[in-house]
Amino acid sequence: MKSTIFSATAASVLAAVASGALAVPVEKRAVNATPPTVTQVLQFALTLEHLESTFYNQGLEQFDADAFEQAGFPDWVRGRFVQIAQHEATHVTTLENALGNNSFPACNYSFPVTDPVSFATLGMTLEGVGASAYLGSAGNLVSEPAVLQVAGSILPMEARHNGWISASVMKQAPWSSSFETALDPNQVFTLASTFITSCPSTTPQLPFTTFPSxxxxxxxxxxxxxxxxxxxxxxxxxxxxxxxxxxxxxxxxxxxxxxxxxxxxxxxxxxxxxxxxxxxxxxxxxxxxxxxxxxxxxxxxxxxxxxxx
The missing domain is CATH 2.60.40 (Immunoglobulin-like)
Incomplete structure (x- = not known):
């Protein structure tokens, strides 16, 4: 995959990430307010996993093996994306079980994907944000070691997904630096909200702020x-x-x-x-x-x- 194709596609996809309107319910509050509860952090994680799981399911339904081949990808690339979709579905189920009655269904989403290349590019981006999100929220889970362990076991999978897509699929570097970049919930919600068009009335209002795009x-x-x-x-x-x-x-x-x-x-x-x-x-x-x-x-x-x- 030529880097010029990657750069042009990445630019269009990343520009779209910041252009959406807010549809997910968030509570406008002061940025120095009380930290979120463990339940709210898990609901925040479920929001992201719903988004990722839906993204892969929709993309794989839209682009079959022939579409990936015509885009220049080897036949095994789509199979690995199927496995990633299975991982994300398992993450959703795990968080739903942990939340019990505090869980909620997925929202409706709009992803700027037009072909397998833009699908792979956005998948790489979502996985990178996912790793940053789990890292940035870890401090809110130190009071619950069992929950922290669950989140900690998801974080490296997000990073592995990101590294595999970047290196094996897009032929770029599998990492950015010696350390992962942490994002806090407000920063992640600002990014995730651009894909959310509407949510069920049962979706909880989470105590986060979204910043201007x-x-x-x-x-x-x-x-x-x-x-x-x-x-x-x-x-x-x-x-x-x-x-x-x-x-x-x-x-x-x-x-x-x-x-x-x-x-x-x-x-x-x-x-x-x-x-x-x-x-x-x-x-x-x-x-x-x-x-x-x-x-x-x-x-x-x-x-x-x-x-x-």
Whole structure:
């Protein structure tokens, strides 16, 4: 699979990730409010697993073996996606059993998928977000070791799925850095909500905040200038002095770059792999309290000859 095809498809898919309207019920609240309960964290996880499971089921129903072959994939690629779909269905069942009467059915979704290549690209992205979501929520489960173990056993499977799609299917790097990138529930809900069109009335209202969407115009490239699109609302953490930065998150690193008056930013040349970007009113710490818009997801492929820390 040529990287030019991957880059063009990834750009269109990732742009669509940030363009949807909010349909999942969330509770608008202060970002420093009481942490979610264990039940709410499990419901949050079930929300993500429902989304992933539905994504794979719909994609595999839409694209048969011939479609994958015509897209240039070996015949075993679709079979592995079938196995991933089985994993996601098992995750759903496991979380439903853990929640009991507090579980709920899947929502309705819209995925920007038009062919097996865009299906694989979005699958890679969803699995990366899934790994980041479980890592970022782990701290809310330390009081329940048994529940933490269940979530901890799902996290590496999300990362394995992401690495397999990236390396074996898309012929890119299977990782981004020495560490996984953690996202908190508010950041993940901001991303996941773009795919949700409606939910059953029985879907619980979860105590998370969604931030204004953030997109990068064109095909963002490390070392080059890119223009950002986002709306600052009265409820977002707009800067009091008009100074904003873009924080690029990968692994355990946060790299801050000033945002110009025309909403352009120079993307750091050293960025690699799957990177999250947020507009913040801080140039030292990207948190929910400092987030103005985002996150957006960026994909920067790199070859095996590059250093990667």
């Amino acid at each position: 953030l997109t990068f115009e064109g095909t963002p490239t490390p070392g080059q200038v890119s223009t950002l699109d986002f709306n600052v609302t009265s409820s977002s953490n707009s800067s009091t002095n008009g100074t904003l930065s873009v924080a690029f998150l990968v692994g355990r690193n946060q790299t801050f770059v000033p945002l110009s008056a025309n909403n352009s930013v120079t993307i750091p040349a050293e960025l690699q792999g799957m990177v999250y970007a947020v507009v913040t009113n801080s140039d030292t710490n990207a948190t929910d309290a400092t987030t103005v818009a985002g996150p957006a997801i960026l994909q920067f492929p790199f070859n095996s000859n590059a250093s990667n820390f």
